[in-house]
Amino acid sequence: MLIRPIADDFRIIALYLGRILLVVAAAGLLPLAWAAIAREWDPFGSFLLMVGLLAVLGAIGVRLGPEEPKLDWSHGMVVVALTWLVVPIIGAIPLLLSGHFVRPLDAFFDSMSGLTTTGLSLLSDLDHLASSLNFWRHLLQFLGGQGIIIAALTIFAGTGGITLYFGEARDERILPSVTSTARFIWGVSVVHLVFGVAALGLVGWLALGFDLDRALFHGLLVFFAAFDTGGFSPMSTSIGYYHSALFEGFTALLMVAGAMSFGLHYALWRGPRRAIFANLETRTILSTFGFTLFVTLLGLAATSVFTTAVGLTRQGFFQVLSAHTGTGFATVSTAELARWGGLAFGGLAIAMALGGMGSSTAGGVKSLRIGLTIKSVVNQIKQMLLPEHALVGTGYYQSGEKHLNLNLTQSVMIISLLYVALYLLGAGIGLAYGIPLQSALFESVSASANVGLSVGVTDPSMPVLLELTYMLQMWAGRLEFVAVFSLIGFLLAWVRGK
């Protein structure tokens, strides 16, 4: 029986949602200041509207909150799901007012794509977008990749912090408290911010001949999108714009860093470093990356797209890395990518579907789930081949010795299956609109796994239903379903509960 939520449930949700909106309003002051400094007065007005709306709604939410809030599991999940709906809606205001979108829904699409670190875009004439708006698109990716909740948790933790933390698809508490974990995540990000922006900025300034301020602007924006595996880029031709192997190399480094779990960052930073390669997740991602890379390169060599080893390595390696880490940067055009047929296309699609590591900023099924799925299948086969009473070892190493029990297997299988269903949903709707199977599947996987590589289906003229489907896929894929189902359950209980 569903229990109808009472007024206090709504007040608790309003309180936490309100607090998070206030944090996002504070983040919105950055592009506001940027617009003022750059004297971009039209975007300044739209940022002012956005920040004001976030602040007013946040204040109302906090005001509605009860005096002694007790955030339970379901409240936390509903807050997370709502946060990831409300923030993109309000965050779309400056984009909508920029005049760079055909339909209002397109601005919401880009905002959702940014926050979920997908990287698909419907923005027209990106190369002439105001710098403050370009900054905001990339900051959305940084906020979404780091996790809005992580941002909020570093400021307020309270009793329900852990629920909010897990709701945002993070299943690893690196340090004893959620607040210290959140602060460590920011520490890792700041290190990458400093080194990453300096490296990209220097390449832009010294090797590409950009002015220093332009080099740093591009470095910062590309850092946001690379480290948070987002995939938006300052220019319409993505990373191909720079025509620089060095720039691509540093971008690749940041993409890899973004797809690594924060637990692995912790092991690299503080040790024990020897355990890193013993982890099931590390072994799985190295194996799947190797497999998809070899398949893609083989496919490209077979179709004679590239005739030199350097060209083949540079383009194939970057595209597979971008797909597997869930970033979505490209060094080839959309039209050229669409021509990568056969094995190369399959390799890229599989890389996107598998995704990066858990508790990272990457999307997709995630390596640990893939590793555990393979392990449970192998165990099943062993069980069948061995005598009836023989015991099959269920241990695996992941930051310590662990056991693959039935509950864990079930949870891994369900989430993996839901991802496959999500991939097929978008592909099916694409097919219904007459899009060829290969393109429909590629774009659907790209949206669901929050990647952002495109073969041209995502376009301002795309059907509204398909656009809405991709948005649903980005949202559900980023939150790994649990928070989404909790919101649906909560709404059902509200309507039909007793």
Added chain:
Amino acid sequence: MTAPREPRWKEWRGYVGGLVMFAAEALIVIGLAVIAWLYSIVVLAFF
């Protein structure tokens, strides 16, 4: 009673760790790229 102060080099270890982390990631990317390049030479030889 207060805990004894850590040696100065241990205080710095925390900061150096960030650099080690970044350098290790760079080595991973370079290693993967070299493997991809060697493999590319092999597959191109076949086609």
